[in-house]
Amino acid sequence: MKVFDLPVHRVSSWIFNCYLVGDDSDPLVAVDPGLPVVTERALALVRLALGRDPSDVTTIVSTHGHSDHVGGVADLQRSSGATALLPARCEQYLGGEAARTFPLVESSLRFMAVWGQQRMEFTALRQFAATGRSVGFGSSNRMRCDFDVGGYVADGDTLPGAPGWEVVHAPGHSDDSTCFYHPESATLLSGDAVVTHDGVAWFNPEYVDLPTANATEERLRTLEVRHLLPGHGLPVTAPDVWATARPSTTPPSGRSVLARCSRRFGRWG
Numbered sequence: 001m002k003v004f005d006l007p008v009h010r011v012s013s014w015i016f017n018c019y020l021v022g023d024d025s026d027p028l029v030a031v032d033p034g035l036p037v038v039t040e041r042a043l044a045l046v047r048l049a050l051g052r053d054p055s056d057v058t059t060i061v062s063t064h065g066h067s068d069h070v071g072g073v074a075d076l077q078r079s080s081g082a083t084a085l086l087p088a089r090c091e092q093y094l095g096g097e098a099a100r101t102f103p104l105v106e107s108s109l110r111f112m113a114v115w116g117q118q119r120m121e122f123t124a125l126r127q128f129a130a131t132g133r134s135v136g137f138g139s140s141n142r143m144r145c146d147f148d149v150g151g152y153v154a155d156g157d158t159l160p161g162a163p164g165w166e167v168v169h170a171p172g173h174s175d176d177s178t179c180f181y182h183p184e185s186a187t188l189l190s191g192d193a194v195v196t197h198d199g200v201a202w203f204n205p206e207y208v209d210l211p212t213a214n215a216t217e218e219r220l221r222t223l224e225v226r227h228l229l230p231g232h233g234l235p236v237t238a239p240d241v242w243a244t245a246r247p248s249t250t251p252p253s254g255r256s257v258l259a260r261c262s263r264r265f266g267r268w269g
């Protein structure tokens with residue numbers, strides 16, 4: 001599915017979003033093929049909707065090392081031969097350093113409103129549980145990797161294979177969290193630094209460290225953003241996406257059961 005009128009396509013299963021960046025003739029960059037089912041859909045989109053060959057995907061990059069953002073990389077690398085890149089911080093994790101993780105239940109209670117934003121799929125749920133045990137980090141603080149890492153991206157870099165896209169380190173949700181920003185179209189591919197709920201941006205209520213998350217919110221708000229392409233939730237477009245954005249300590253609005261549970265059972269502030 002093409003996102004707004006940008007040279008970006010989105011494929012998803014449940015709340016797990018992967019983006020293919022690139023125009024008709026460009027090499028394609030796949031961002032966050034996080035589950036095998038998402039990779040399957042990305043490959044179908046490349047072949048059928050775009051009429052391209054899997055080998056046109058030259059770069060795969062994950063916004064952070066959480067399992068649901070790296071779980072489909074190995075399959076996509078096998079099919080395309082693409083170079084897989086990770087945020088710079090992951091080099092230390094793969095060297096044995098423990099990653100910081102957020103308290104799972106407490107954070108999930110705040111985040112749960114996002115679960116209802118995209119159509120639930122059991123395949124995604126099953127694969128989410130399975131990849132969590134075998135690749136990346138999140139449920140464990142030791143990062144595992146089942147693909148060849150071809151390099152790392154750091155703050156200020158241009159995203160390899162995607163001219164005009166800048167790498168922005170955005171820690172808070174995790175210490176390696178990274179966004180990709182395209183100033184020309186004011187588009188932010190936010191990974192899990194910012195999610196969306198009911199059409200508004202939400203600085204992720206799942207965080208390892210609130211002061212760090214707040215500093216990232218402050219920095220991201222200095223970027224002009226008209227198109228927000230989140231890791232979870234639907235893309236949002238607005239003249240100024242930040243005008244209605246919710247801080248990570250603000251509970252979700254809305255009358256859905258999940259939003260109500262999130263307000264009632266999540267710990268806020």
Ligand SMILES: [Zn+2]
Nearest residue numbers: 064066173192
């Ligand atoms: Zn994450």
